[in-house]
Amino acid sequence: MLEARSYMKSARTVAVAPIILGLLVWANAGFAQDKGKSAGGDAVAQLYAAAKKEGTVVIWGPTDAIIYQRMQEALDKQYPGIKIEHFESIPEPLVQRIIAESQAGKPAAVDVIQSGSLRALRPLIDRDMLAPYPGWEKDFGLDAVYAGQRFVGAYNLTLPISYNTKMVSAKEAPKSWEDLADAKWKGRKIIIEARLVPFSMLGTEWGKAKAAELTKRILSQQPLIVQGGTTVANALAGGQVSIAVGTYAYTIERLKRQGAAVDWVPVSPLPVLTSAEGVLKTAAHPNAARFFAGWMGTAEGQKIRYATTGQAMEVGRNAIGSVAERIKAAQPAVILETDKTFATILEIQRELGKMLGALR
Amino acid sequence: MNTAPSAAAKNVQLRSWSIARKLSVRSLTLGLTLLIVTYLVLIPLFMLLYASVKSTEDKLPFESTVTTLGNYAAVFTSPSTLPIFLNTLLFTAGSLAVGLPLAILLAWLLERTAIPARAWIANLILVPMTIPSLLSAISWIQLLDPRIGLVNVVLRGVLGLSGDTGPLDIYSLSGMCFVQGLRLVPSAYLMIAASFRAMDPSLEEQSAMAGRGAAQTTLRITLPIMRPALLAMLIYYIIVVIESFDIPGLLGFTARIRVLSTAIYWATHSEVGLPDYGLASALGAMVLAVALLLMWLYQRLTAHQERFATITGKGYRPRQVRLGAWTAPAVVFCLLYVLIAVLLPFLMLLWTSVQPFYAPPSAESLARATLEGYTNIWRDRSIVRALWNTTVLALVTAVATILLAVLVSWFVVRRRSQGSGLANYLATVSFLPQCVPSIVIGLALIFVYVRFPIPIYGTLWIIALAMTTRYLAYSSRATTAALMQVHGELEEASQMSGAPWTRTLHRITMPLLAPAMINVFFWVAVHAMQELSMALMLYNPDTVVVSTMIWSMWQNGRTADAAVLGVILILLSALLLLGGQAVSYLRRGSDA
Secondary structure, eight states: OHHHHHHHHHHHHHHHHHHHHHHHHHHHHTHHHHTTTSHHHHHHHHHHHHHHHHOEEEEEESSOHHHHHHHHHHHHHHSTTOEEEEEEOOHHHHHHHHHHHHHTTOOOSOSEEEESSGGGGHHHHHTTOEEOOTHHHHTTOOSOEETTTTEEEEEEEEOOEEEETTTSOTTTSOSSSGGGGSGGGTTTOEEEETTOHHHHHHHHHHOHHHHHHHHHHHHTTOOEEESOHHHHHHHHHTTSOSEEESSOHHHHHHHHHTTOSEEEEOOSSEEEEEEEEEEETTOSSHHHHHHHHHHHHSHHHHHHHHHHHSOBOOSSTTOOSHHHHHHHHHOOOEEEOOTTTHHHHHHHHHHHHGGGTOOO | OOOSOOHHHHHHHHHHHHHHHHHHHHHHHHHHHHHHHHHHHHHHHHHHHHHHTBOOTTSOTTTOOOBOSHHHHHHHHOTTHHHHHHHHHHHHHHHHHHHHHHHHHHHHHHHHBOOTTHHHHHHHHTHHHHSOHHHHHHHHHHHHOTTTOHHHHHHHHHHTOOSSSOSOOSSSHHHHHHHHHHHHHHHHHHHHHHHHHTOOTHHHHHHHHTTOOHHHHIIIIIHHHTHHHHHHHHHHHHHHHHHOOHHIIIIIHHHTOOOHHHHHHHHHOOSSSSOOHHHHHHHHHHHHHHHHHHHHHHHHHTSSGGGGOOBOSSOOOOOOBOOGGGHHHHHHHHHHHIIIIIIHHHHHHHHHHTOSSOOOSOHHHHHHOOSHHHHHGGGSTTHHHHHHHHHHHHHHHHHHHHHHHHHHHHIIIIIHTTTOHHHHHHHHHHHGGGGSOHHHHHHHHHHHHTTSSSTTTTSHHHHHHHHHHHHHHHHHHHHHHHHHTBOTHHHHHHHHTTOOHHHHIIIIIHHHHHHHHHHHHHHHHHHHHHOOHHHHHHOOGGGOOHHHHHHHHHHTTOHHHHHHHHHHHHHHHHHHHHHHHHHHHHHHHHHO
């Protein structure tokens, strides 16, 4: 309970934070230009000099390769001398490889590991394989720093309720998670991603029992259940279902831009995942790694990422983009995935998974 | 006193030396085959059994210090286990009931009868196998979804049905069995077609002359002769269906039909840290037990294998049956199959490749159609490397697997007739990798090769090794079934004429096995192009392959790009198929 209350408190804090901190975005937007002037700027300039000496940063993670091509172009203009080597893959096998190679005495040839959620990197924290770096907060002025300064946020993935605007009007669309249990959505009108992440995150706010009970009620509505957020988004855009849960707000925004009849509701509480980056203790280019991970979190890095794929920090100091704006306007309570919540999310996810066939 | 050996003694000496040399080459090859197969299979098998008795929650198997039977206890005490096992049984039986009779009928029609356009139909049948399973499953949903599925929309219009759903429901056990069954057909067809091709029809003709009808001839002659091939196919596909996740993953969750592969999926794709290898391996070990039981049954049922040989030294005449009045219905049946199982899913893939986001075919979505995906895709710097790596991987894996499979089959078939236990060992062991979840094979290879001095870790070769291990089961089943139909007397005649064993293998056995070998080559190459689970564990920036790119694109919402790559993969597979046909054509030409 105590834990749940503290999450609620932190959720509210995060919810109002964008308003207060939004002003700071402007200040931070000038970060690159003023980097040589402030104390943080000095430290960043020193870090950049050290990074330039190393010359390369190797990053592994699920981010689309095109983003790193754009990042490289921007770096070459403003911070020349750092070459990005990127390996696109899902983090789970990468994490296993890093552990296996490290235990065999052959550290993996990677500096920065990135994941779509904080939880995926937990095994590296458990094994103390990531190096903390206070400079992300102190010098780069970033707020999305977790696990004793071992992770820095790369972007957020907001998990709202989405709907097909041809099949459901904005007025009819569910306004809360409980609305999904309404009888009018019975009979394969909802699609849910099989890993049930939003419901697991709701459990950190509501408690496991309430989240499980609501999940059970919604599953009794005979929703479609499929694996993968993209499959969920496609089903919604294609008119296969009226409502979707388990796809990301930025995906829906992108589909809207492409002409799909879809939209999303910033329901409260609103689960938000954090894609994070960490620097390995065994990194061959530690300064380049710290610099690059920090720079990607700044307003400048965020702008490039957002312009390329629509992904960005959606809550917090450097939040930008259409998802961030809608969250700011609606002010829902945000359930943010942090290092303090991922153990609870995992525990609830395992419980809920049993409803769909998990044995433990 | 004449001390020089007589001419007769010299001859005896020479012959003994020659026999010893033949034996030694053969024994050496047997030893080497045993060693390679054992080595390939033992590593993942050891990992499976080791992990199944380790407490691996939040730990990799080799990190865990706790040995426990808790994983097995978790399986047996969970209230979900019984329904999962029952569903698995129903799903397996239903899928096999749909897929295998279709494959057998198509193989018989296309290999044993003289229906027109056989070559075209035979090629088209293989197309669904070349579509990556994720994209194929999505295509089926787009066709059979109760609300927007093209087939349902058309049926509602044609039949004048009211309402906006149905009449067909893909999200049901029957829907799952239908789609899974159709997915089996190309691969099962390839496995069985070579055996039909190699069957001597004179036995059937004699049966007909003795006054037996077609049904009686099929039951009393054709099916008994085909027994090894049919049993091999049945056993292999029982395990394949038990293991397959694509269809249960996309349709079963909705239908609330939980099967064994769903449970393995939950254990290995927790997405919240490390996979639960202990639980997944305990489940895998149970599949292994089922496989061992099936292999034992198979060996008992095919014990007197010489009964099944139809290619002997006494006149082997593969001929085609004329269907007469049944020709037209047979062609219609084949074309209907091609339309439903081949063209429709392929057209849906093409449609997806020209849509910025998925939308069912309509005037509105047609207006949005764009070929951008076909140009965008080349902007990705890794694409050329991925295509090259995929082609190399497919060819290397196919060649390595087929060579190993032929050797395994030869020893299994020829040694077993001499009552060798090694033959049964090889037959069983080569089948077992099919029971080990791909992700466990991947982890086992990382674990071993990151420590081993053999410098293949991080190269394409480790992926080829993983795939060769995995595909040995299919290929050795197919070649063993085909070799059982080749009587040993042909090889004996060759060797009595003085040809060494290697030349006999090269000049007699392999040409007779060529149809099966070409089929297996194609099957392995196509599956190697699509394999994802092992590739995801073992690839790196230099060894990126098309399957991992398709997966990444799909996950990043680039559905059109993923579909475009799917189309490219089909074209690559078509090239391979054409290559295989060219080889067959040249062979037939040289035989003539």
